[in-house]
Amino acid sequence: MSPAGERGPGWPWRPAGVLFDMDGVLTANNAFHRRAWQEVAAELLGLTLTEHDLDTKVDGGRNPEILERLTGQVPDDALLHTFHHAKEGRYRDLARGALREVAGLGGYLDALEARQIPYALVTSGDAVNVAFALEALGLEHCFTVRVLGEDVTRGKPDPEPFVLGAARLGLDPRTCLAHEDAVNGVRSAAAAGCRVVALSTTAPPEVLLEAGAEQCVPDFTGWPLWLL
Structure with missing residues (x-):
C-alpha cells in the first residue's frame, strides 16, 4: 500500500x-490506554475525558505531563504514584490476551x-x-x-x-x-x-x-x- x-x-x-x-x-x-485513562480519571480525579481530551492531552506522553495537561497543576508524588499504578494496571487488565x-x-x-x-x-x-x-x-x-x-x-x-x-x-x-x-x-x-x-x-x-x-x-x- x-x-x-x-x-x-x-x-x-x-x-x-x-x-x-x-x-x-x-x-x-491505544483503545485500551484510552479506556483506562477515562475510567481512572473519572474515579480518582472526577474528570470526564472527551475524545478531544484524549486526542490533544493524553496521547503520546508520560503520565506526569498528561496529568498536568488535564488538571492544570503539577501532580504531587502521592497522586502521581496512585494514578500511575491504577491507570497502568487497568490498561494491562484490558489489554491482556488481546495484543x-x-x-x-x-x-x-x-x-x-x-x-x-x-x-x-x-x-x-x-x-x-x-x-x-x-x-x-x-x-x-x-x-x-x-x-x-x-x-x-x-x-x-x-x-x-x-x-x-x-x-x-x-x-x-x-x-x-x-x-x-x-x-x-x-x-x-x-x-x-x-x-x-x-x-x-x-x-x-x-x-x-x-x-x-x-x-x-x-x-x-x-x-x-x-x-x-
Missing part, C-alpha cells in the same frame, strides 16, 4: 538507525537485521508495560536498546526521548528514521531531527503529517517503499 501524503527528499532512504515508539506502533493498543503486532512488523525487523541497521525502542511507557507488551508480542529478545518514560526528564513532545534513543545507538538523530502514531510523538521525533514515517493507528494521516511526519502509513507492510 502506498504511503499517504509523502513529502521530503530521498525516499526510499537508508537510515543509520530506526527508533520505534511502542504503543500504537508495535501494537495497536497483536502491527501488520508487517516482524518482516520489517527482519529487514533491518539483514541490512545491519540498528534499532531502539523510544517509549513513554514504564518497564512493567514494556515487558508486558514485548512478551505478549513475542519480542522479548528484540529492542535491547530502550528509552523508557523514566529515563527522561522531559517527555514527548519534547525531543529528549528521541535524542537519547539515537545517542544510545551511538547515532546522530538526524541520521535516524522514527516511527510514531501520536501527534506529540511525531513532534518529539521531528524536533529531535529524525525523519518520521508515522502510523495511522491512533490519529488521522493529515494530523500526523501536519505535526511533522514525512509519510503516514497504516502499518509496516509498505516498508520497501521508504527503506533502502
